[in-house]
Structures are given as C-alpha cells and as structure tokens.
Amino acid sequence: MAVLVTGGAGYIGSHTVAALLERGEEIVIVDNLQQGHREAVLGGKLYEGDLRDEAFLDQVFKENSIDAVIHFAANSLVGESMTNPGKYYHNNVYGTLCLLEAMNKNGVKRIVFSSTAATYGEPERVPIDEHDRTVPTNAYGETKLAMEKMMKWFDTAHGIHYVSLRYFNAAGAHASGKIGEDHSPETHLIPIVLQAALGQRPHISVFGDDYPTEDGTCIRDYIHVSDLADAHVLAVDRLRRGEDSAVYNLGNGQGFSVKQVIDIARNVTEREIPVVMEARRAGDPAVLIASSDRARKELGWQPKRDKLDDIIRSAWQWHSANPNGYGKN
Known part of the structure; x- marks a missing residue:
C-alpha cells in the first residue's frame, strides 16, 4: 500500500517524501510544479497535475493502491492571500474538496493535513494550545481553517479520519544535502x-x-524541516492504528x-x-x-x-x- 503525498515536490513535502523513503514506504506524489521542483523528489512515482482536475485525480487513485494521504498542496503566501483571496479559496479549499471526494470515491480513509498556526490569529496566550480560539487574521489562515473543518465533516459523514498539524516556521535542509528550501518569491x-x-x-x-x-x-x-517531516510520518502511523482524528500543534x-x-x-x-x-x-x-x-x-x-x-x-x-x-x- 502506498502513501499519496500531495505537494510532494515542495519544501516540506519533499522532506516528508525523503522520510517515507528512508523507512521503505511506497510513495505516490502529486504536484502541479507551480512552486515545487521535480529535482526535489528523491523517489516514488511523480504525477504532474492539479487536484482540481477530477479525471486526473481519479486516475492517480485507480492506478495505485493508496491507503493514506499526506496533504501539502496549497498556496501559502499571507500577503498574496490578502490581495487575491479568490486564488486561495479556489486552490486551497476547492482543491481539498476535490481530494476528499476522490478519497471517498476510492475508499481511502486516512489523511494527514499540513495546516498552520495561522489558524489561531492573534494569540490569547503563549505558548498557543490546541484548544485556543481560532480567529485567523488573513485569508491564508482562514482557508486552512476551512480545510480543517471540511475534513471534520467528511470524517463525520464518510469516516475519513484525519490528523491536522499546525505549525509556524519550517527551516533547514535535509542531512543528505540533496534537498532544501527554494521559493520564488522567498518570504521566510x-x-x-x-x-x-x-x-x-x-x-x-x-x-x-x-x-x-x-x-x-x-x-x-522555528522547527527543522526534517523534524516536521517526522511528525507527518508519525501522524500516518496514528491513523493506521485506527485512532481518532486529532489536531496537533508542532513547536520547538x-x-x-x-x-x-x-x-x-x-x-x-x-x-x-x-x-x-x-x-x-x-x-x-x-x-x-x-x-x-x-x-x-x-x-x-x-x-x-x-x-x-x-x-x-x-x-x-x-x-x-x-x-x-x-x-x-
């Protein structure tokens, strides 16, 4: 059985692919390569395409025995989200809807979601706890929160269990030196x-x-990107054990x-x-x-x-x- 990694050619996605490869997982990657890099994919089967393409996504699920999904694919620039919120709702929210519907259609019941601590907005206290209020102050954080809520209702209706991981700043590079951070524009x-x-x-x-x-x-x-990758792999393990859906903060x-x-x-x-x-x-x-x-x-x-x-x-x-x-x- 394979793990599908959406956005697996991106910064954190490619490091998670590397972590999965290190423990011998079969991996399928979907990335439209708008921000990702083909050279960052160290292994697995790469499909170039968009989550919003229903026929393409259905092909990916039909051609592979997928038992879990790790979902990174999203636009993530806070400033851009405030000037072009439509882009973020269409790619992030609608893209996730297409993914969840494809998972349900193909009987895949586990998803790990790369969320963000931007879902909290202005913090009530520090350090931020998972039970603190979620009042995003930008469209990016709002779309990520909407994606989390969508997963909750797909879990209720269709039994698709999820783990949502909320974190701030990823940094660093893989110990092999083969992959690292390459964004355009760079905002970190x-x-x-x-x-x-x-x-x-x-x-x-x-x-x-x-x-x-x-x-x-x-x-x-700030968290090392490989530590973040490890958390996503551990979240897959949690879902494979049959445990309930959950939300976790990741912090240093x-x-x-x-x-x-x-x-x-x-x-x-x-x-x-x-x-x-x-x-x-x-x-x-x-x-x-x-x-x-x-x-x-x-x-x-x-x-x-x-x-x-x-x-x-x-x-x-x-x-x-x-x-x-x-x-x-």
Whole structure:
C-alpha cells in the first residue's frame, strides 16, 4: 500500500517524501510544479497535475493502491492571500474538496493535513494550545481553517479520519544535502538572511525593534524541516492504528527573536549581514510560539534538531551549495 503525498515536490513535502523513503514506504506524489521542483523528489512515482482536475485525480487513485494521504498542496503566501483571496479559496479549499471526494470515491480513509498556526490569529496566550480560539487574521489562515473543518465533516459523514498539524516556521535542509528550501518569491526569514549573507540581497530588513521582548524584535518558533517531516510520518502511523482524528500543534518549545536569527547566521556563515531597521508591519504579534506537548505525548514526536545554530547551519549548507536553487547552478 502506498502513501499519496500531495505537494510532494515542495519544501516540506519533499522532506516528508525523503522520510517515507528512508523507512521503505511506497510513495505516490502529486504536484502541479507551480512552486515545487521535480529535482526535489528523491523517489516514488511523480504525477504532474492539479487536484482540481477530477479525471486526473481519479486516475492517480485507480492506478495505485493508496491507503493514506499526506496533504501539502496549497498556496501559502499571507500577503498574496490578502490581495487575491479568490486564488486561495479556489486552490486551497476547492482543491481539498476535490481530494476528499476522490478519497471517498476510492475508499481511502486516512489523511494527514499540513495546516498552520495561522489558524489561531492573534494569540490569547503563549505558548498557543490546541484548544485556543481560532480567529485567523488573513485569508491564508482562514482557508486552512476551512480545510480543517471540511475534513471534520467528511470524517463525520464518510469516516475519513484525519490528523491536522499546525505549525509556524519550517527551516533547514535535509542531512543528505540533496534537498532544501527554494521559493520564488522567498518570504521566510532564515533563507532571506542567508541570501543577504550570499550577497544576493543588499540587506535584511527588520520590521520593528520596540516590541516587548528582550531585544525588542519579534520572537517566532522555528522547527527543522526534517523534524516536521517526522511528525507527518508519525501522524500516518496514528491513523493506521485506527485512532481518532486529532489536531496537533508542532513547536520547538522555545522562540527565537529576529536579532537572534541574524546574529547566529553571522556566526554560522562568517559573513557580514547588513541590517536596515524598518517600521513595524501591521498585524505582527510580538511573540508566536506553539505548544507541542500534546504531539509529544500522543504522537511520540520529539524534535531532534531543535538548536537554532544547527537549523541555520543545515540551511546554510544547502544555500551555499545551491545559491540559485534547484537545477540552476
């Protein structure tokens, strides 16, 4: 039996494919390659196509014996979601509806969903708990929450059990050095900092240094991408054991400030990283950290690469070896 990974040519998806390969799973990948990279797929059977294409998706299920799905395929740029929400509802929500209907039609009853801690919006408390209110402040987070709710009702109506994983910032690269982070445009802090170290950006902008934190800059939760991949694999195991649907936060257990990220990147790269202070961005909370106590207890998930130095070092190894991303060196 195979695991279907949608968006498996993307950043976190490709690392999850690698984790599945390492334990001998049969893997089927669906990716439209709008953001994903064929070169990031280290194995398995890759289908290039869109979840919203009913005939294509039905073909994938008919040609393979699939017993579980890991769902990454989605647009994920917060800023873009606010200027073009229709794109996010059509791709994220409608795409997920098509996937769930295809699963139901073909008798596949397990799905692990790559969600986001953006479903919470402005946190009521830190660290954020799974029982905290979900009031997204952007269209991206709203569509992810809608996708979760859809899975809940498909579970009620059709017995499709799900595990939804909510997390903030993935970073780092695979230990093999073969795959890493290559987005266009790049919006994540660590790769942007490393692009500045490589001279690909004139500086790194820091948006606000007057927050109520130790050094005045925002604090965020960073998790090594391979630790995230491990959590998705453990979630598949939970569903295969026949356990109920569940929602889990994934967090490092501690937060790191923007200044900390830049300072450690300077030490790791031994490069100058110019900084320009900018005004605060609207809607940026001072501290965002997710509690992962429940995932640790129920999934048995334990981050193995939780030191920020190690996370940034693995990212630097990828970016310095692949300064122009996949297939462009």
